[in-house]
Amino acid sequence: MIDLEAPLVRLAVISDLHAFASPEKSKDSVMDLTGSNNNVANPLIDLIDAVTERGLTADVLVCAGDICNQADLPGLQRAWEKIHVLSHALRASQTISTCGNHDLDSRYLSKESDPDPKGFLLSLNPPFPFEDEPLNDRYWARNYAMATLSNGVVIVSLNSSAFHGGKPEEIDHGRVSRRTIDALCAELRGKRTASAHILLCHHHPAPQSGWQGRADIEYIANGPVLLDKLTKATDSSWLVIHGHRHVPRLIHGASPSNRVPFIFGAGSLGARIPGVANQFHMVDIHQSAASDHTSIVGAVRTWSWTDSAKWTSSTGPAGLPAACGFGYQGQTKALASQIDALVGQSFAPWTQVRSSVPSVDLLLPDSLSQLVRDLESLGIQINYAKDGQPSQVGR
Incomplete structure (x- = not known):
């Protein structure tokens, strides 16, 4: 049985801050780092405070790109510094990021006479996207780099924006080349026995249905090929963390085997989208x-943020619930039957359910909703605490 209190690794995940230090770059963002109005609510500054007050800790802080808004280079530097303040507050051993399309001056918006889309990222302090310079050199040279944690967990940071600033149409989507896929998979053959494999990228690796009522063209070109080859190269499931879409989402990808990739869209820390x-x-x-x-x-x-309530763990609109997971491949009816036997004609605290039926913590959001319906069909209800977490279950 898995000890859910002792994870291999705990990741803190942020994405799409869309920070701006120049007011003209503020479109659709609440991540105001102009410094002109300290009374304006700011999700990143509020998060640093919340992490400190609640004693939240993580082993690694990962950021899935779009740190700044519209290539606002002063906003990028200020946000990157505050990301490291957050990492320190979390007591994380390291911070790993990847490049988003907004972090590159791929439209040559800068007034500098020496255009370089990735130049400012290369000059960031602390270094970007790793704290290790050889890994940074590898990331920019090969469009990916691989960090191996002390417990054997492998984290690959992939630059899905590597072709932005090339052909004009490349700004419309992400891309990973076949050469990059082949090089990455060749390197992974020496990491088959890793305790876990994680991919961090900015763009989503496969098309998403129902995106604003139109066909999705912004995903990583060759992304589905990448997912298939990653799972085959390591003979294991992967966790893929991405940003770009701003709507939090956790699903599993297509796979011809049961070694499925789990695709975790982290949503956005700072983009303002109604609902x-x-x-x-x-x-x-x-x-x-x-x-x-x-x-x-x-x-x-x-946790979800509003400018009035700040950070709360109640389920937000159009986002992930306060608690969910991934990795359970059985039927939710089987879990409902186990909970039914545990409850009997009375009730049970949710802590007891988690201890006796630990797979309830490993359900994708849609599967979690299905479990609720399965329990209701048995006459069982879940009660929730104010923080959005289940508190007890019973008849």
Whole structure:
């Protein structure tokens, strides 16, 4: 049985800050780092305060790109510095990021006479996207770099914006070249026994249906090929963390085997979209050999931000719930039956459910909704605390 209190690694996940230090770059963003109005609510500054007050900790802070808005280079530097303040507050051992399309001056908006789309990213302090200069050199030279944590967890940072600033149409989508895929998979053959495999990228690796009522063309070109080859190269499931879409989402990708990639869209920390929550996530990752689990499983906690309530763990609109997960491959009816036996004719605290039926923490959001319906069909209701977490279950 998995000890959900002792994860292999705990990731703090942020994405799409869209920070601006220049008022003219403020379109559709609440991440005001102009410094002109300290009374304006700011999700990143509020998050640093919330993490400190609540004693939240993580092993690694990952950021899935679009740190600034519309290539606002002063905003990029200020936000990058505050990301490291957040990392320190989390007591994270390292910070790993990747490049978003807004972080590049791919439209040559800068007034400098020496245009260089990635030049400012190369001059950031602390270094970007890793704190290790050889890894940074590899990231910019090969469009990816791989960090291996002390416990064997592998985190690959992929630059899906690497071709922005080339052909004009490349700004419309992400891309990973076949050469990059082949080089990455060749390197991964020496990492097949890693305790977990994680891919960090900015653009989503496969098309998403129902995006604003039109066909999705912004995903990573060759992304589906990448997902297929990654799982085959390591013979394991992957967790893929991406940004760009601003709507938080956790699903599993297509796979011809049960070694599926889990695709975690982190949403946005700072983009203002009506009806969509700004969210921050903590992901606990575990190995599993259970017959109804994938090779890695995870439990996800999510907090939502508003300028009035600040950071709360109640479920926000159009975002991830306060708690969900990934990796359970069995039927939710089986879990409902186990909970039914536990409850009997009375009730049980949710802590007891989690201890006796730990797979409830490993359900994708849609599967979690299905479990609720399965329990209701048995006459069982889940009660929730004010923080959006289940508190007890019973008849």
